[in-house]
Amino acid sequence: MGRLPESRSGSPPRRVLVVAAGLVVLALYWSFSDLLCFHSLVGHVPVPAASAPLPIFKHSLCPQVKPLNPTKGDPLFQDIDAYLMSCEGKNWTIDSLSQAVRTPTQLFDDFELPGEDPRWDVMLDMHDFLRGRFPLVHAKLDIHKINRYGLVYTWKGSDESLKPLVLTAHMDVVPVNPETRREWDQPPFSGLFDGNNVWGRGSADDKAMLIGTITAIELLLQRGYMPRRTVILAYGFDEERGGRNGARTIGQHLVELYGQNGAAMLIDEGGQYFIHDDIVMAIPNVAEKGALNVQIEVATPGGHSSVPPAHTGIGVLSRIVALLEDNPFPAMLKRDSTYFRSLRCEAAYDDSFSDELRGYLARAISDDAALKAAQKKLLQLDENLFRAFAGTTQAVDVIHGGLKYNALPERAHAIINHRIAEDSSVAETASRYAQVLAPFATRMNLTLESFGTMYGVQGPADGHITVSTIRRGLNPAPVTPTEGSGAWEVLSGTILSSLDTSERAELAGKQIVVAPGIMIANSDTKWYRRLTRNIFRYGHIGKTDRDGMHTVNEAIKAEGYIEGIRFYTRLILNVDESSLL
Ligand SMILES: [Zn+2]
Incomplete structure (x- = not known):
């Protein structure tokens, strides 16, 4: 802006007003145009990296294809x-x-x-x-x-x-x-x-x-x-x-x-x-975990709570919940899993992983010790996340029991939500209940029916546990x-x-990986x-x-x-x- 003429009065010179008005119009245009049509602040910067030959190391960890543009539809x-x-x-x-x-x-x-x-x-x-x-x-x-x-x-x-x-x-x-x-x-x-x-x-x-x-x-x-x-x-x-x-x-x-x-x-x-x-990492999901909701019902004799048993139905159910949580489904890093392939891509391109973990993942394809070390490291980083991606999870999401403070509960139930690992199944998830609960039922003098099969004591029992599904489960996707x-x-x-x-x-200037x-x-x-x-x-x-x-x-x-x-x-x-x- 050039030198402004001196004002002879207290009011701003005309040119200042014109410039100020222009700026207001421009500001209005900018804010209004933001609403009408937003603009990318950085123009297109060609990103050749993904199409350029990758170092062999990276490519073997996470193979990439060439970008594909339509030819017949051009232009x-x-x-x-x-x-x-x-x-x-x-x-x-x-x-x-x-x-x-x-x-x-x-x-x-x-x-x-x-x-x-x-x-x-x-x-x-x-x-x-x-x-x-x-x-x-x-x-x-x-x-x-x-x-x-x-x-x-x-x-x-x-x-x-x-x-x-x-x-x-x-x-x-x-x-x-x-x-x-x-x-x-x-x-x-x-x-x-x-x-x-x-x-x-x-x-x-x-x-x-x-x-x-x-x-x-x-x-x-x-x-x-x-x-x-x-x-x-x-x-x-x-x-x-x-x-x-x-x-x-x-x-x-x-x-x-x-x-x-x-x-x-x-x-x-x-x-x-x-x-x-x-890095821009695009992740199409090619695998999908399965799902199963399991209900556990504990039936015990009711009555006045002035002479209670050592464990009410709610007590038994609580022990079952504790037992399940103490025995989570095994979660393992497996070479043929989608999770492992995802991790290797991250190891190849994403430096948010430590060099140590990237090294383990790079060698893990043929080195059992490196595979184990990678799993240990991932468990240390975030055990819940690792279990979610590498195994079948369990979450006790619902619990109900009891009606009145002086009446023994005749029924108590819990609902457990499972997300089933890609290499497991509804049947395998269900079978774990008998493995974990049958010895418990025997010890507590209870009968157990797990998905239609009877376990536990044979003679008179102090109560009964029923394990069943709510709706049919969903197997993991192929x-x-x-x-x-x-x-x-x-x-x-x-x-x-x-x-x-x-x-x-x-996205400008970044390397794209799928x-x-x-x-x-x-x-x-x-x-x-x-x-x-x-x-x-x-x-x-x-x-x-x-x-x-x-x-x-x-x-x-x-x-x-x-x-x-x-x-x-x-x-x-x-x-x-x-x-x-
Ligand atoms: Zn949706």
Whole structure:
């Protein structure tokens, strides 16, 4: 700014006013433009590292494929990239997500079956929104409704001999607890975009994926793309309650249409990418733990508590809980586990591990002592985390017993939640109860029925223990093939190319790595196991892009959500032209 003329009065000179007014306008523009269209502060910096040859050491620890860009769709995907980076594209895609959040598809546990409870009809509002917002998808794709609320869109490919690509998401969201409404910084169903985040229940789980996948197809249709390979969008409506009416029936429907292993690949929510120092590690989950809920009921004679036995039913149950916790399931680091492969990728690229641990993990592939040393080190670092990833867990989550302070409890029960290791099973998890409890029952003069088999004393007993399941358990998922698999190559190549070319400031100059991961929770994918071996639980979102899932202040970074749309677009094109599937 040049020298200002001296003022002859007390009021500021005219030019100062003009400059000040200009700055105010500029400031308003900046803040307003933040709302209208946010900008990446750092331009694209090419990141050649992932595509450059890796040192042999790293590559053998954690094999990487080459980034995969669509060739036939070129320059179509570049045109979509440019649109998504334009103000118009950002505003439209962000507004789509905001509007989806404003449709409060809350699913409560006390909903009756679909068709018997009108509260499900809020899902129809979501159908209406999708129909209005994505006109080409609704004009060009076949739409099939499952149990009234589930949606299956089929974008028919020109070559029916090719197995379809399936992209899934769920429309339902967990409810907002009315007691926590005041803790939300923004109203939970506002869908407000503050220039950085889209706020509200469902913004992250799972409407970013719902809107992201359908947007990718709308954008491709706008540019006249016709796929060779069929693409299916499968949207459930009760994932947060186990998917029994949504994804389960959708899965059966798709197996009827395409046969067992009839799909080329399926993508659902789950894994994400992590940014750590100079590394971005994307982790599609290729394994998923199983689950089993076990109820233990102790039945003992009731009566007045003035002459109590040494152990009431509650006392017996307490001892059982203590016994189980004193005998946790073994957790071991195994060479053929997905967890081990994840750890080796971290050892290769992520220096947050100590050199000592990285060394153990590098040698552990053939050195038993190093494998044991790595396990010991991981247990020292975080035993609970190690057990969650390497073994079957147990958590006593419910306990009930007793009715009145002067009456002996006739019944007491506890419920134990298990997450089953990828190489174990429901049967193996259940069998552990007899191993641990049968000697105890004999010692306490109790009978024991564990999953239908009798144990413990034979004669008159002081009480009875019943161990049973609540609903059928879920076996761990078959592990999705990775090394040498075409589906893995296409998926990880697409992740690399998408992140490599992203304009996100957080990703600039970083090396991108893809590592297989294990999911320790469950999603709708359990209902698609027969449809394809190539199930990837991966949402292409950064770990720090999401917050507040299943609690207050759920929000998602708009940049992360838009990067997801870039990824889905590339994936559809790559899968379409790939000969590896
Ligand atoms: Zn979800």
